[in-house]
Amino acid sequence: MEGTLELMESKSVEHLADLGGMLTDHYNEALYGVIEAKTEHRSPAPVTDGQTEAVPVVT
Template structure:
């Protein structure tokens, strides 16, 4: 974009305007006036569970399965065998007596 094309745009810095208003209000020891802005409409709420159920039903229909409420079968997971812990080895005690060594001094 060129400078000319930017200056042709009708751009308003609402944040800077609101900041200047707050600064002026603080300097005059008063509360800032609330700004009236555009009312934003709320986005439509999507029911995720309904969308998921519809997606699953559509997928079943494409595969040729009946969507007549057939539930998936649930199987118990086999129990995992417990791991055996290795027996702890007893530490060998030192039986040798401490040897004392003398340092040679110069």
């Protein structure tokens, strides 16, 4: 058990900023885009990052 806790501690970070740009979270940007599209009565822009498979948006 002690080894497991040491491994977890060595692989974790206190804040996402501690990763030094290795991780980018686009969730808030995407959510804002969805909200903006809904207020304008249009469909949100499709995902274009090439990493995520597009799925239909339920309205």
